[in-house]
Amino acid sequence: MPPLVRWLPLFAVVLTLAVAVWLMQPPRPLGTEAPASVFAVGRALRDLAIIAREPHSLGTPANAAVHEYLVRRCRALGLRVSLQDTSVFTLTAGQLVGGRVQNIVARLPGRQPGGKAVLVLAHYDSQPHTPGAGDDGAGVAAMLETIRALRAGPPLAHDIIWLFTDGEEAGLLGARAYAADTARLRREVGVVLNFEGRGNRGPSALFEVNAQNGWVIREFARAAPVAFASSLFYEVYRNLPNDTDFTPLRQAGLTGLNFAYTDGFSHYHSPADTPAHLDLGSLQHQGAYMLSLVRHFDTVSLTQTKAPDYTFFNPIGHWLVYYPAAWNLPLTLLTLAVLLAVAVLARRRGRLGWLGLVGGAAAWVGVLLLMLAAGYGLLAGIVALYPQYQAFYSAAFYNILAYQVALLALGGAVFTAYYSWLGKRVRPDALVGGALLIGALLLGLVQWQAASSAFLLVFPLLFASLGWALRLRPAGPGWAKLLGGLSVLPAAALLVQYLYFTLIIFGGGPLVLVALLLLALLLGFGLPVLLPLLGQRYALPALALASALVALVVGHATSQPTAAQPQQTHLFYTLAADQGRAYWLSALPRPDAWTRQVLTRPHYGPLPAALPGATSPVLYQAAPRLALAPPQLLVLTDSTLAGQRHLKILVRPGRAGVRSMRLLPAGRGLQALRLAGHRLPLTNFTGPSLAITFYAPHAAGELLDLELATASPVQVVVTSRSLGLPPSAGLPPLSRTFVPAPGYASFSTQVKQVFTF
Template sequence: MPQRTWSAVAWLLVIAAVGALAVLAFRPPAPLADAPPAEFAAGRAEEHLRAVARWPHPVGSPDNERVRRYLVDTAGGFGADVSVETDDVVVPWRGVQRIATTHNVVARVPGADPTGRALLLVAHYDSVPTGPGAADDGAAVAAMLETLRALGERPVRNDVVFLFTDGEEAGRLGAEAFVRRHGVGDYGAVLNWEARGSGGPVWMFETGPGDGPLVSAFAAASGRPIANSLAAEVYRLMPNYSDFTVFLAAGARGLNSAFIEGVHDYHSPYDDLARLDRGSLQHHGETMVGLVRGLGNADLRAVDGGRAVYFDLFSRVLVHYPMWLAVVLAAVTVLGLALLIRVGRLRVRRVLRVAGVAAGAVVVAAGLAFGVWRLVAVLRPGLAFLALSEPYERGWFVAGFAVLGLAVLLAAAVVVRRCEPAEVVAGALVVPAVLLAVTAVALPGASFLFQWPLAAGLVAVRRPGLAFLPPLVAAAIHPPLVGTLLVALGMPLVAVGVAFALLVGVLLLPLFRGLPRYCAAVAAVVALALVATGAVRSGAGPDEPRPDALVYRLDTEGGRADWLSGDPGTDAWTARVLGDRPERVTLSDEHPVLDKPLMRADAPVLDLPAPTAGLSGGVVRVTPGARAWRTHVALTGLRDCRFAGHPLDDRLLELYGTAPREVDCTREPGVPVVVEVTDQWPGLPEEAAALVGPRPPDAMPVQSGSRAHDAALVRAVFRF
């Protein structure tokens, strides 16, 4: 093997080692069973979590009240001034008016020498109806209680307010109520804490305007300050939300953090204490305590500053600098590359040819990844309907698609083999240079992705023997970002992750030129073998259950009942009542919660308690059944409706909890009033579950938020 080949292989191994180290470092800290009183210990926080996450506790439920009492008693026992703020809330949501009574728990710890603005920590204590919420958001709630206790051991300068919101899962209802009551002017910074899974490191993924001082505080808050401004740029463009969305809209400054691994447990019965990564709980708490110490002693009247560009190195150091500097660096670096190409008398046509091949490799790799996953979805259709479309054997798929991208790059290296080494280096750098110029203007928070690999590559244009420098720098920054992106997007969007990886992966072209031509074919075979292995191994079993669901629908007016399911097809459990060839229907007009195609079969009519409604003048009084957690109400023949003084823009209402609700309307002259009320129960009622029998061990209930989950729908119609 030629010396050039040996050198390339050696540097590729070094680059791979750096990338592996970056991935391995992307982990939460080890949990502490105990720690000094002023420090955080996951073991102490776990006792709070054990009390909070016993059972599902959605807004309006008896268990929600149980958790609220625990929060009040515990925070008060730690010396905080505690109050419960009860509000009727109306929030428009996708064509309906969501209505609930929220109970926010507010615990204030007075500061030793307040600067005039308080620090606000926020986590929601409600859960979805399909899971006990140990991670989402019990871990943050427990961490806040332990942080509150630690704060009492070492007070800070400013007031610190711990806000436990209600109704976040129903659409940020508690946060809306708090902001309507208080605004955000009294708070120098808002720190929100979330989870989308059962483990992984806590990742600060969203900031507000003027985030520079807060990013600096985050950098110093813990030994693992994991964050990057790319996430903030991307999240800003997505339709996702959390309580932090409400505070940002009101003009607050702050940070939003979460852990996101273990997505199969998200919003499911497995979001329990047994599945929770205690390291994630420790990371929540260490970061909280560090931020409370740092910001709690800062002048919170002066936390507003310029926006920052930031990213972590090996999950231990947060690099951050002003956004204006990022624009200057980008301009200097791009112009530097252009100057080096000119001074070096490189053949511009050859350089652009290499750049074209590199850009083409990105497109081809993304297209192949899309096509291969589509083929997997056709051959194994059940994989696309796993929890959040994420196969259990994702490691095989991630490895396979990574090697597929390498195969494309190896093939591209063969195409540019005849170009001079300096031309290949320069051409490979043109792609990140163009992206750097674009992001510096359009998404400056993402500019670091290309800034530092490109800067490292400038010297290699004049000295091609240093072509290992750009991919070496990229290996220290990019692998955890690619992995996190794949977790956030899910395997159906793996093509995006592959394209993202290859945007800097093209920097490997100069090194790949020294490898034998057959390497591309070998890599392609290995990639397909890895993906095939993942497809074969991803089967249902007790350790990897397949989510399924049944909905029992009872129409008391028509005296009819149905079995419904939003699953792609029947399995051994659902076929017991749906049969092998159920009817396909769409019921979105009747039930807003059922907004996707469904399988349907006749069901026996059970004697289930139904909601009631009455009309007195123009006041409609709706009383949900005792087992409902959500109730839909459609009003006909009424206009100008109001609830608790709030005007209702739509006459399709979504009520949470079982308390009776009164809606004040004006009757439309000569039009009959019709009130359609549908209770939604969490899970199948015992009467219906007995007809189906127990769910087999290789299946699990569908998560809330992904598609129709186990429930009963009990509909009643009232005419006046």
């Protein structure tokens, strides 16, 4: 075979990879000149500029201002608006979390009253230090622009409910409050559409559906203009400890679709998540989904929305393939049968022995372990050399792409060098067959554990097996061997998409090593293309290693923060009023350039005096004791009857601007506890004591009721928390290249008091 023809399959694979990634772009944003009945980002930006003007977390004046703006806008658009002002509690990460939320429920009336409605929702609160343009100001702005576009078109047949939830960032509080009346929900709502953001750019993907999703997937495929979706996302997401506002609605038994864009992880929950940094294509994609799906679901019956599960995925671009998940088992068996037949054919032609097949599989496992070890070492080295990255989620600094390219290139260098050496000692068909055998074993595992995601390996393995068969033809025509080489293209087009999503979701954290597994699978399926080229000395390993080094140089050159890409830092102040001591604390593993000016001689370890019940180590140092009013407890009633003690206590924040209170009640024989009128469970929590966090407390206080089996004393530790560091502490100002890190503790002022009764 001429050298050029030998390289042609590799060129085709590289081109396929590039095209597959390029086709994953979100749609082109539309400006204000777009027709009135279509969704246009240019118009949505007017609302987004107001919604994401400043941080507006639960219970803040800025949150109230956004709330009032949304109410006015909905009424101006002709919607019937009602407010849900209530308190709610939930169990989150083993801790009880609650708060006072203000949901906005707006109804767009249809021509035919009655019947089930479409429910569209996004949350309007942000995290404490971020304007929240991507999370979730874009979703809220998309709702307003969609309502406007619907009003500009023909009237809808049925009602559409628009739910603007509060308190999502504190624990899905608004959505849980709305979903509390499950019977009403099932009676009124036919389908749910939730819109989220986990970054500030990239395509918006359908990543979560409900069980028995066949009906809703078929309808989504018919209506979505630019569809990105995968049942693999659904399988992975439901096994992760992550939730969105869709979760309580799905748990209530509703049918629905959950969308989010996930690229731009560096900006997630950051002060840099501003409208100026938002990818307008991502917002256009959200709006395109929203408008088309609302119009579509208005035209179909919503009385029966359950059907057996479907498998769905994009083979390339926005071409969506979907079919009943029950088909996966026959497809898996067919693929395994084809692979077995090809292996038998290779053995009969003297190209493969069964022992060689097992050895080829062991060789693939060996190279995977080497790739993972090299990748882990690379990630550990990056964290050690650039500790400032650890302030970001999953160490995903703005230049994370450079390190991800280095990770993949290093993995490619290890793989090609390994097989270049091995190819001179082991039969090529043993190496090819062994890699496909591993693919078959993984396919069986996926079919067993997550059948709707079997497509990820079924089609790549099937085409790779057929390609192997073509290359087994003795002295066959060149086109057969060429087609055999091109048989890796389905694997390239499909696997590169999930490799891309693995990178943008996991950033620089340990789970990003899953990308190396996908890379090893892709290269394993592509061994018929690679092996003839790897015999040409070590050109491919050298090229891959050089690419890794260039990427690392780029990463180093862009490792310093700028005003446009600021460094996140973490610090907060705690006054232990019961002990008369104060501390500076930081969640960073070591001081950075800014915190070093405050934490001049820090200690590292748990600090129960300031953080009761917490066991994780923190950086801390003594701080000046400031005159900050502690929280207050006022005993309203204290009675004992039949050996049981009943306490009714008013818990007051004690100072202005408190956005949350943390309570740790402890007492012998604690039998019942009520806070803000809610009876709270005393089981199913973790930690040394029951921890309760309550957001947006009333300035006048919240009622706490305790029932104890004995008349023994009870202790309540209360910590009040306000946003911002104390202005009287004389801290050095933040430079333009530093911003507060995400989280409710970051850049906060806390005052702790212990009460014993």
